[in-house]
Amino acid sequence: MKVNVIGVPLNLGCDREGVEKAPNHLRERGLIDIIRKHGHRVFDLGNLYVPPVREEDKFSRSNSMKYLDAIVEVNNNLAELVYDTLKGGAFPLVIGGDHSLGLGSASGVGKCFDDFGIIWLDAHGDINTNETSPSGNIHGMPLSALMGLGSEALVNVYAPGNKVKPENVFLVGTRSLDKGELELIHREHLSIYTMETLRRDGICYVVDDIRKKLRERKIRNVHFSIDIDSLDPQFAPGTGTSVPNGLMREEFDDFVEQILATNLIKSMDLVELNPDLDISEQTTQLCLHIIDYITERI
Numbered sequence: 001m002k003v004n005v006i007g008v009p010l011n012l013g014c015d016r017e018g019v020e021k022a023p024n025h026l027r028e029r030g031l032i033d034i035i036r037k038h039g040h041r042v043f044d045l046g047n048l049y050v051p052p053v054r055e056e057d058k059f060s061r062s063n064s065m066k067y068l069d070a071i072v073e074v075n076n077n078l079a080e081l082v083y084d085t086l087k088g089g090a091f092p093l094v095i096g097g098d099h100s101l102g103l104g105s106a107s108g109v110g111k112c113f114d115d116f117g118i119i120w121l122d123a124h125g126d127i128n129t130n131e132t133s134p135s136g137n138i139h140g141m142p143l144s145a146l147m148g149l150g151s152e153a154l155v156n157v158y159a160p161g162n163k164v165k166p167e168n169v170f171l172v173g174t175r176s177l178d179k180g181e182l183e184l185i186h187r188e189h190l191s192i193y194t195m196e197t198l199r200r201d202g203i204c205y206v207v208d209d210i211r212k213k214l215r216e217r218k219i220r221n222v223h224f225s226i227d228i229d230s231l232d233p234q235f236a237p238g239t240g241t242s243v244p245n246g247l248m249r250e251e252f253d254d255f256v257e258q259i260l261a262t263n264l265i266k267s268m269d270l271v272e273l274n275p276d277l278d279i280s281e282q283t284t285q286l287c288l289h290i291i292d293y294i295t296e297r298i
Contacts, residue, residue: 008104117219126140132181142154193210222264
């Protein structure tokens with residue numbers, strides 16, 4: 001398979017320094033060779049340009065969303081690069097950076113495939129809007145914008161309107177939700193598999209339920225967006241918004257293997273590694289393991 005690696009050194013969505021270093025940090029520790037050893041043709045497309053913005057200007061475009069213009073610009077460019085990658089028959093592997101980049105990567109997938117869904121593996125819902133976000137951090141808003149909800153500036157990234165139907169979104173590993181997110185989940189009848197669900201019903205049940213819904217909705221293309229904070233902090237301490245009681249490594253590997261076995265995964269994000277917080281490089285090694293594990297199976 002042809003794999004295009006796209007670095008997105010973006011920290012504006014989380015408003016915390018460090019996460020922007022992750023793409024180069026992983027490259028320096030063998031990212032490309034890890035993918036290549038599985039027989040893939042790997043093309044490193046480098047890092048997207050992220051415009052510099054002074055901290056005092058973070059609310060210059062919006063009083064409820066930080067760094068809006070720069071984040072929109074980065075996501076528009078990422079969407080085009082992901083779209084071009086897919087049209088060229090390659091697999092886009094997007095390395096962040098914070099999870100606000102998911103708006104751009106999934107928008108590019110949505111332009112390429114009408115019948116697509118999103119599996120969002122994350123401790124958080126990322127379905128706040130400019131009206132419900134307690135922080136104004138856009139890394140907590142990309143998934144709602146992809147569903148056409150919230151600020152028009154985010155909803156209309158790359159193309160006007162929603163990019164994915166709410167019924168084709170699957171939230172997995174969730175365990176930290178704000179009040180507005182809970183209301184949106186209820187209103188839109190989103191498919192959500194919290195850590196409580198995973199532990200009560202098991203990984204196989206969750207995967208089988210997702211597979212069944214994908215078949216029923218005739219979804220043949222899936223964007224898989226992985227936030228490293230979906231794993232328990234004992235395995236992934238090097239991230240900015242860790243939440244206790246996350247996935248064990250074995251649970252993560254089991255879920256990923258079963259999802260990849262559907263042969264529907266056409267693109268992927270790996271986000272929210274913060275090397276500045278990863279003193280022992282434990283989280284770095286976990287990210288490299290994830291890339292190794294996935295690229296051996298795609």
